[in-house]
Amino acid sequence: AQKITQTQPGMFVQEKEAVTLDCTYDTSDQSYGLFWYKQPSSGEMIFLIYQGSYDEQNATEGRYSLNFQKARKSANLVISASQLGDSAMYFCAMRGGGTSYGKLTFGQGTILTVHP
């Protein structure tokens, strides 16, 4: 079975500063994918970034980067230069193999609030 843990129910950051949202995972699969999604108050789920388990480089997408530490089974999201529009719920998710193939398993989410 797969499990995603996000231990920070809420995080606060000052505008223009960087923030790290934590995510740890548990799986017995050798091949898997890790995703981060953003959910603003409007409710839509917005894909941010993807990391494959065999990728040697950490993924980056604009101001988003994923700090992937495979041995520690962590996949933290780093948002640089926070903006007010970054205030939202953030979900870490995993897609594995075997019986978990196809579906995403989500963490509980972290609410990020960006202060001006």
Add this chain to the structure above:
Amino acid sequence: GAGVSQSPSNKVTEKGKDVELRCDPISGHTALYWYRQSLGQGLEFLIYFQGNSAPDKSGLPSDRFSAERTGGSVSTLTIQRTQQEDSAVYLCASSLTSGRHNEQFFGPGTRLTVL
């Protein structure tokens, strides 16, 4: 063209009634997924389709829930004899294929309220 669309956006129903929720995936996406988001349970997987077949239905909570997909496109999630615990936002997503690296694009969701 457009993203994933879902209808209705809101549905209020009485306990015991049946409801149908519709999802239109992104054109050309072969994989389609249904999830449920509620306060107590977070985001839960319900079922996924590859083409018209459903390789994984493991997340459907009970036999009151069923889903189908026709023509490799539109999908309908049906909840029979709704209960108050079925109240949640039902999210549909699609991806190009069901491969691990393919991101899933989500629709706006259907908010279901069972009175």
